[in-house]
């Protein structure tokens with residue numbers, strides 16, 4: 001069976017091409033996956049919007065209602081970075097439902113990936129930093145509520161610290177949150193994860209892989225994980241507009257392989273989400289996001 005991929009055309013909320021958030025990376029990612037033969041009908045699964053009851057497991061009920069009814073206060077919209085229009089609201093519900101579906105597919109097949117997700121700055125009270133709902137936190141809490149998982153590990157390698165995920169989950173003993181990120185990157189005020197590794201500006205492939213290789217066994221030793229959520233943000237790349245690290249394309253591929261191989265070798269299901277990426281060269285950006293799927297497909301059975 002090919003790698004199971006969760007997708008929806010409305011992950012793309014159709015922002016202007018010069019918007020600070022490169023929304024066109026979503027359709028371009030799908031084009032890339034199709035071109036590489038990864039998006040056949042036996043691979044693609046359609047995301048459905050997460051119902052409010054799921055979203056409220058991770059977020060304040062008032063905020064969830066505001067997003068669904070597109071009545072988010074302007075002050076919060078400014079923190080998110082865009083107004084919550086009907087398309088943005090739908091996109092947030094779909095991306096979150098997509099990560100829940102990808103997690104279920106990962107439990108069934110060993111590995112699955114969402115072509116969106118990794119909205120790790122959304123905290124309990126509200127969204128922030130281009131993140132409306134925290135899909136990984138919602139999916140974790142849905143699996144726990146359903147009894148589909150007992151011990152969950154979040155491996156967040158986006159260049160930005162996973163402050164929202166930590167805000168929602170760091171005090172939940174059932175979920176271990178790990179974030180490895182650029183120390184001087186957004187957010188200025190970090191929220192402590194269960195384990196944070198803060199990296200200096202400009203760190204390149206070799207030093208990065210060394211830190212990662214040293215940390216993965218530490219994570220495995222903590223518990224028997226029922227599932228790992230892997231945020232494969234590509235904003236660690238040297239050409240990213242927002243990130244301060246200096247990974248190469250080869251480095252990204254090595255990183256993804258290192259993480260997936262590590263957990264799959266122990267039979268632990270891996271649910272991949274794409275996380276951040278902010279290069280102005282959107283085709284190059286989409287190709288970088290596609291690496292997660294290319295690497296993951298080597299581990300699908």
Ligand SMILES: [Zn+2]
Nearest residue numbers: 158159160276
């Ligand atoms: Zn990021």
